[in-house]
Amino acid sequence: MNVQYRPIVPSIKRFKIFVIKIVFIVLGRAFQSASQHDEEIKKEISSWRDGFTLIMKVMPDGPYMGLEKKNNMLEFKGSQLKQADLEIYFRNVESAFMIMTPQMGSHQAFAERRMSIKGDLGIATAFTRALVIVMSLLYPEFIVKRLVKRVPPLTLKRAGLRVWLYTFGIVLAR
Amino acid sequence: MLPSYYEFHNPVKIISGNKALDNLPSELEILGAKRPMVVTDKGVAGAGLVKIFIDSFGSSGMTIGAIFDDVPPDSSSEVVEKITSIFRQNKCDSIVALGGGSVIDTAKGVNILVTENSDDLLKFSGAEVLKKKMKPLVVIPTTSGTGSEVTVVAVISDVKRNLKMPFASTYLLPDIALLDPRMTLTLPPKMTAATAMDAMCHAVESYINLQKNPMSDAYAVAAIEMIRKNVLKAVSDGNNAQVRLAMANASTMAGIAFSNSMVGVVHALGHAAGGICHIPHGVAMNIFLPFGLEYNLPKCRENIGKLLLPLAGAEVYARTPESRRAEQTINHIVELRKALNDLCGLPINLKQAGVTEDKLSEIAQAAINDPSIVMNPREMDANDALAILKKAFE
Numbered sequence: 001m002n003v004q005y006r007p008i009v010p011s012i013k014r015f016k017i018f019v020i021k022i023v024f025i026v027l028g029r030a031f032q033s034a035s036q037h038d039e040e041i042k043k044e045i046s047s048w049r050d051g052f053t054l055i056m057k058v059m060p061d062g063p064y065m066g067l068e069k070k071n072n073m074l075e076f077k078g079s080q081l082k083q084a085d086l087e088i089y090f091r092n093v094e095s096a097f098m099i100m101t102p103q104m105g106s107h108q109a110f111a112e113r114r115m116s117i118k119g120d121l122g123i124a125t126a127f128t129r130a131l132v133i134v135m136s137l138l139y140p141e142f143i144v145k146r147l148v149k150r151v152p153p154l155t156l157k158r159a160g161l162r163v164w165l166y167t168f169g170i171v172l173a174r
Numbered sequence: 175m176l177p178s179y180y181e182f183h184n185p186v187k188i189i190s191g192n193k194a195l196d197n198l199p200s201e202l203e204i205l206g207a208k209r210p211m212v213v214t215d216k217g218v219a220g221a222g223l224v225k226i227f228i229d230s231f232g233s234s235g236m237t238i239g240a241i242f243d244d245v246p247p248d249s250s251s252e253v254v255e256k257i258t259s260i261f262r263q264n265k266c267d268s269i270v271a272l273g274g275g276s277v278i279d280t281a282k283g284v285n286i287l288v289t290e291n292s293d294d295l296l297k298f299s300g301a302e303v304l305k306k307k308m309k310p311l312v313v314i315p316t317t318s319g320t321g322s323e324v325t326v327v328a329v330i331s332d333v334k335r336n337l338k339m340p341f342a343s344t345y346l347l348p349d350i351a352l353l354d355p356r357m358t359l360t361l362p363p364k365m366t367a368a369t370a371m372d373a374m375c376h377a378v379e380s381y382i383n384l385q386k387n388p389m390s391d392a393y394a395v396a397a398i399e400m401i402r403k404n405v406l407k408a409v410s411d412g413n414n415a416q417v418r419l420a421m422a423n424a425s426t427m428a429g430i431a432f433s434n435s436m437v438g439v440v441h442a443l444g445h446a447a448g449g450i451c452h453i454p455h456g457v458a459m460n461i462f463l464p465f466g467l468e469y470n471l472p473k474c475r476e477n478i479g480k481l482l483l484p485l486a487g488a489e490v491y492a493r494t495p496e497s498r499r500a501e502q503t504i505n506h507i508v509e510l511r512k513a514l515n516d517l518c519g520l521p522i523n524l525k526q527a528g529v530t531e532d533k534l535s536e537i538a539q540a541a542i543n544d545p546s547i548v549m550n551p552r553e554m555d556a557n558d559a560l561a562i563l564k565k566a567f568e
C-alpha cells in the first residue's frame with residue numbers, strides 16, 4: 001500500500017480563544033474602573049511612572065490585553081499593545097483559559113509556570129495584588145476563596161464598587 | 175502530596191571533592207573553552223585561593239585569559255562593565271567565578287554582556303528576557319550558602335540609576351559547580367555561620383512554599399540534614415575539610431531546591447532589610463527564620479512538622495507527637511541560633527544587627543513588594559510584615 005505523508009496543521013482553538021478575549025475585555029474595563037475607585041489599587045499603582053504599560057499575552061501571539069497608567073489610573077488599551085514595560089505571559093491557550101475562566105489562581109499559575117513575567121518583578125508583585133482585588137470584585141467569594149491566599153476584605157465601599165462595576169463600571173470603564 | 179503539575183530543572187554538573195579544582199582544565203576543554211577569565215575578590219585572593227587556583231592549571235596547557243580580583247561586596251553594574259572590557263581585550267572565551275554571592279552574580283552579569291555583545295545590563299533585567307545560550311561559566315563557591323552556583327538568578331545594583339536589577343533566566347545557570355574543600359577552609363566562623371543559615375533558609379522555605387515538589391523536597395531535606403550534622407563543627411573547627419565539603423554540598427543542594435521552588439517571607443524580609451539597613455543576607459536569614467515559620471504555621475503546619483526529621487534526627491522526631499512537631503521544628507531552629515550566637519556572635523535580632531526601630535515600617539513596605547513573597551503560603555501584607563519585624567527586633 002502506498003502511504004502518503006503530509007504535514008499536519010492542528011486546528012485553532014476558536015472557542016477558548018473567544019472566551020479569553022471576552023474575559024480580557026471585562027477584566028481590562030474592570031481594571032480601568034476599579035483603578036479610579038479602589039483605594040488599595042490606587043496605592044499599588046501610585047509609584048508607577050506615568051505612561052507605564054503592561055500587557056497580558058497568550059503565547060505565542062495573542063490574544064492580548066493592554067493597560068496603561070495615565071492620570072493616576074489604568075487605562076484599558078484593548079489589544080492595541082503588543083509590547084509593554086511589564087509583560088505577563090500565559091504559556092498557551094489552555095493555561096490562559098484555565099486562569100481566566102477562573103479555575104486557577106495566579107499564585108498557582110506562577111507555581112506551575114503557566115504564567116510568567118518579563119519586566120520589573122516588584123511591579124509585577126504589586127500588579128498581582130491588584131489583580132486579586134479586581135477578581136474579588138468580579139466573582140463571588142466562594143469562587144475567589146479557591147483562587148487566592150487571602151480574600152481581600154469586602155468593605156462597604158468595595159461592595160458598592162462591585163455593584164457599580166456590574167451596572168455601569170464595566171460597560172463605561174469609569 | 176504530589177502537586178497537580180510541576181517542573182524541575184537542574185542541568186548544572188556538580189563536581190565535588192578532594193582536589194576537584196585540578197580537574198577544571200579538562201572540564202573547560204569539554205565545554206570548548208581555551209581562555210577562561212577569572213572573576214574573584216580581594217578577600218579570596220588574600221586568603222591564597224587564587225594561588226591554589228593558578229597552580230591547578232599547571233601543566234594543563236591552558237592559559238588563564240585574565241584574573242580580575244576586585245569585585246566589591248555588592249555587585250554593581252560598573253564593575254560588570256569593567257570586567258566585560260577586560261574579557262574582550264584579553265580575548266577570553268569563558269568565565270570562572272571564584273568567590274561568594276557577589277562574585278558569582280557579577281560573573282553572571284559579565285556573561286550577559288559578553289554573550290549579548292552589549293554594554294547596557296538594564297536592557298536584560300527582568301525574568302525570561304535573555305534568549306541566547308551563554309559562554310561557558312564555571313562557579314567555584316568560596317562560601318557555603320548563596321547557592322548561586324545552581325540558580326537561575328542574579329542581582330546586580332546600578333549605582334548611577336540607584337536601583338537593583340534582578341535577572342532570572344535558565345541561561346544564567348552555570349555549566350559547572352565545582353566544590354573543592356580547600357576553597358572554603360579559610361572562611362571565618364561568623365561568615366560560615368551566616369552563610370550556613372542562608373542555605374538553611376533556602377531549604378526550609380523551598381520545602382514549605384507553594385511551588386514545592388517531590389524533587390525539590392528531596393534536595394531540601396538532604397540539605398537540612400547535612401547542615402544539622404556539620405554546621406556547628408564548621409564554625410568551631412574551620413580546618414576540617416570533610417565538614418567544609420559537607421557544608422558546600424548542603425548549600426548546593428539547598429540552592430537546587432530553591433531555584434526550582436522559590437523562597438518566601440523570610441527572604442522577602444531579608445532582601446528588604448538588606449536593601450534598607452545593609453544587613454548581610456545570611457545574618458538577616460538567621461534573624462527572620464523562626465519568625466517566618468511561626469507566621470506560616472497556620473497555613474503549612476504539616477510541612478513544617480515534617481522538617482523536624484532532618485532538623486533533629488529520627489529519635490527526636492519519633493518521640494514527638496505529630497501535633498507538636500511543627501512547634502518543635504521552630505524550637506530546634508531557635509536553639510541552633512542560640513548555639514551559633516554563643517560560638518561566634520551571629521546576631522539573633524535586628525537590634526543586635528544594628529537596625530534602628532524607625533526603619534521597621536520602611537522595611538515592611540519594601541518586603542511586600544519583594545517577588546519572594548509570591549510563593550509564600552500565607553499572603554503577607556504590610557501590617558503582617560511589620561508585626562514580624564517588631565518580634566524580630568529584640
Ligand SMILES: [Fe+2]
Pocket residue numbers: 320372373375376441455459
Ligand atoms: Fe538566600
